[in-house]
Amino acid sequence: MSAAKNKRTGAEAVEQKGWWLAHKWLILRRISQFSILALFLAGPWFGQWIVKGNLAYSYTLGFLPLTDPYVALQSMVTGHLPETLGLVGLAIVLVFYLLVGGRVFCSWVCPVNIVTDAAGWLRARLGIKGSSQLGRNTRYWILGMTFVGSALTGVVLWELINPVSMLHRGLIFGLGMAWSVVLAIFLFDLFVTSRGWCGRLCPVGAFYSLIGRWSPLRVSAPARAACNDCMDCFEVCPEPQVIRPALKGEGKGVGPVILSPNCTNCGRCIDVCSKDVFTFGLRFNNPVSTAQPAGAESEAR
Amino acid sequence: MKEMTAKTSKSGAARRQFIFDSAKMVCGVGMLGLGLGLYAKQSKALPALALRPPGALPEDDFLGACIRCGMCVRDCPYNTLELAKPETQVTTGTPFFTARNIPCEMCEDIPCIKACPTGALDHGLTDINKAKMGVAVLIDHETCLNFLGLRCDVCYRVCPVIDKAITLDMVPNTRTGRHAMFLPTVHSEHCTGCGKCEKSCVLEEAAIRILPPKLAKGELGKHYRVGWEEKSKAGHSLIDESKMVDLPDRLPEGAVLPGHYDPASGHTESMRGMPGSEAGAIPSLPPGLGGKP
CATH class of the missing domain: 3.30.70 (Alpha-Beta Plaits)
Structure with a gap:
C-alpha cells in the first residue's frame, strides 16, 4: 500500500496491461453514456427522431417503449396507472435490469454518473480526505420516504427535485437552472462527502439496486488469490464496501462473486487491477474455494 | 454465566445502536420528506x-x-x-x-x-x-376595443368555435347615444380554452385571457333553479301565475312611473306617450320596458 501511495490509482495496471486494458470498461461505459444521450439529442438537435422522450419514458423508432420503473411506481402509488405502452415499457426495463444488474443504469446510462465520477476523480487528484458521515443506507430511507410521500401528497414526489431527470430532461428539453442542481451535486461530492450523491443519497440508484438484487450478471474475483493488496480497486470503486466480502472472503467461506446489489457493474475494478483479479461473470459461478483454479486461470490468461 | 451477560449486553448495545441509527434516519429523512411534501402541496x-x-x-x-x-x-x-x-x-x-x-x-x-x-x-x-384547457374571459372591459365602440372583433373571428364559444352581443352605445357596441361574449360551455383569442388580442396586454375554469366561473348554489329554464323544460310555468301576489311598491311622494301597476290600489299608470295602454301593462316592470308593443 505504501508503494501505491505515491502512485496514481491504476498506474500499475497501465504499466502491466497497457493503457487500453487499464481503461477499457471506463471507456466503454462513457461511450454507452454518451451514445444514449446522443440518441436522445439527435431529435431536438438534428431532427433525427430515433428516440423521443427522456429517461422517464421514451419511445424508440415508433415501436420500443421504455419506462422508468421508479417514476412509474411513484405515480402508481398516487393512484394512477400508466397506459398500455407505459406498462409494456415498464416490463421491458424491469426485465432488462433484472438480468444485467439494476445499477447498470447508474454506471452505464445515468448522466449524473459522469458528473459524480468527475467529482470523485478530482477529489482523488486534489487529495481531499475528509468526508462527512452519511450512511450508505440513507438512500434506501429516502427511497421509502418518496413512496410514502407520493402516496400522501398525490404528487410524484422525487420528480420535484430529482437531479437525474432534471439534468437529462434539461439537456433534451432545455436546461434552465438545472445546471445549478448538477453543480451542487458536483461540489457536494467533491468537498462534502466522498461519493455522496450516487453512493449515499440517490433513491433512483437505490431503487435500481433493488431491481438488480438477484441479477445473474455480476463482477467476480475468481483470481483473488493473486491479489497483492495494492488497494487500487478500493480507491477507484464508487461502492468500495462491496468488494471486500468477495475479494477477501476466501477464509470466511465466501465465494468470489460480488453479490451486493449496490455494485454498479461499472467494471472499473477490472480495469485498475494489474493482477487481473476481477472479471464479469455469473452469480451462479461462485465456488468458495478459488485458490487453485485462480492460479491456473491467471496462468492461462 | 459471565459470558452470557457479556453476550446479552453486547446484543443490547447492538440493538440500541440499531434503534439510534434508525431514529437518526427516520428523523433526518423525515425532515427532508416534510420539506418535499410541503413543496409538493405548493406545487399544485x-x-x-x-x-x-x-x-x-x-x-x-x-x-x-x-x-x-x-x-x-x-x-x-x-x-x-x-x-x-x-x-x-x-x-x-x-x-x-x-x-x-x-x-x-x-x-x-x-x-x-x-x-x-x-x-x-x-x-x-x-x-x-x-x-x-381553460375558459376565455374578457377580463378588461375598459381597454377592449369593442367596449370602446370600435369593431375590432379579432378574438371573435379567430375563435375555432366561432359563434358558439364567442358571440358578438349588440348593445346600445350609451356614450354616443346613437351607435351600437358589439361585445365579445364568451359562452363557457363551448369554450375549449385553446387561447387563440388571447394570442390574437391586438392590445399590448390581452383584454381577453384564458383562465382556469375554477377562476373563471362562478357557481350557483345546488338548490338554485333558473325559472325560465324550468318553465321551458316543463312546458309551462311552475307556479299559478294568476295567484301571484304583488306587494305594494313604495314610491316617493308624488312620483309617477309611467305604466306602473300598483297592486294596493289596483291602478296602472298610463304609459308615456301611449295613453290608455293600460291593458298591456305588466306589473312591476321598470319604466320603459313594460308593455311596449
Whole structure:
C-alpha cells in the first residue's frame, strides 16, 4: 500500500496491461453514456427522431417503449396507472435490469454518473480526505420516504427535485437552472462527502439496486488469490464496501462473486487491477474455494 | 454465566445502536420528506396563465399521473407545449403552454394525448371541441376595443368555435347615444380554452385571457333553479301565475312611473306617450320596458 501511495490509482495496471486494458470498461461505459444521450439529442438537435422522450419514458423508432420503473411506481402509488405502452415499457426495463444488474443504469446510462465520477476523480487528484458521515443506507430511507410521500401528497414526489431527470430532461428539453442542481451535486461530492450523491443519497440508484438484487450478471474475483493488496480497486470503486466480502472472503467461506446489489457493474475494478483479479461473470459461478483454479486461470490468461 | 451477560449486553448495545441509527434516519429523512411534501402541496398551485395540454386531469391528479417524459411536447406539431424548468413556477418537468405565446391549435387527432404513456392526458377525450384547457374571459372591459365602440372583433373571428364559444352581443352605445357596441361574449360551455383569442388580442396586454375554469366561473348554489329554464323544460310555468301576489311598491311622494301597476290600489299608470295602454301593462316592470308593443 505504501508503494501505491505515491502512485496514481491504476498506474500499475497501465504499466502491466497497457493503457487500453487499464481503461477499457471506463471507456466503454462513457461511450454507452454518451451514445444514449446522443440518441436522445439527435431529435431536438438534428431532427433525427430515433428516440423521443427522456429517461422517464421514451419511445424508440415508433415501436420500443421504455419506462422508468421508479417514476412509474411513484405515480402508481398516487393512484394512477400508466397506459398500455407505459406498462409494456415498464416490463421491458424491469426485465432488462433484472438480468444485467439494476445499477447498470447508474454506471452505464445515468448522466449524473459522469458528473459524480468527475467529482470523485478530482477529489482523488486534489487529495481531499475528509468526508462527512452519511450512511450508505440513507438512500434506501429516502427511497421509502418518496413512496410514502407520493402516496400522501398525490404528487410524484422525487420528480420535484430529482437531479437525474432534471439534468437529462434539461439537456433534451432545455436546461434552465438545472445546471445549478448538477453543480451542487458536483461540489457536494467533491468537498462534502466522498461519493455522496450516487453512493449515499440517490433513491433512483437505490431503487435500481433493488431491481438488480438477484441479477445473474455480476463482477467476480475468481483470481483473488493473486491479489497483492495494492488497494487500487478500493480507491477507484464508487461502492468500495462491496468488494471486500468477495475479494477477501476466501477464509470466511465466501465465494468470489460480488453479490451486493449496490455494485454498479461499472467494471472499473477490472480495469485498475494489474493482477487481473476481477472479471464479469455469473452469480451462479461462485465456488468458495478459488485458490487453485485462480492460479491456473491467471496462468492461462 | 459471565459470558452470557457479556453476550446479552453486547446484543443490547447492538440493538440500541440499531434503534439510534434508525431514529437518526427516520428523523433526518423525515425532515427532508416534510420539506418535499410541503413543496409538493405548493406545487399544485398552477399559475393562472399556465395552461395544461388538452385532456389534462385536474391539477391534483395530473401531478400524480404525469411522469414528465415530454412525449406530448414532442408530438405537438405547433411547438405549443414546453416542459417546466426548475425555476419555472409550474411544477418542474410538467408540460404546459402559455396562450399569449403559442396557443393550442386544436388538432382533430389530438396527437399530444395519443403520445401520453400515462393517464395524465385523458385518452378518453377524442373530440377536441370537448377539451377544457381553460375558459376565455374578457377580463378588461375598459381597454377592449369593442367596449370602446370600435369593431375590432379579432378574438371573435379567430375563435375555432366561432359563434358558439364567442358571440358578438349588440348593445346600445350609451356614450354616443346613437351607435351600437358589439361585445365579445364568451359562452363557457363551448369554450375549449385553446387561447387563440388571447394570442390574437391586438392590445399590448390581452383584454381577453384564458383562465382556469375554477377562476373563471362562478357557481350557483345546488338548490338554485333558473325559472325560465324550468318553465321551458316543463312546458309551462311552475307556479299559478294568476295567484301571484304583488306587494305594494313604495314610491316617493308624488312620483309617477309611467305604466306602473300598483297592486294596493289596483291602478296602472298610463304609459308615456301611449295613453290608455293600460291593458298591456305588466306589473312591476321598470319604466320603459313594460308593455311596449
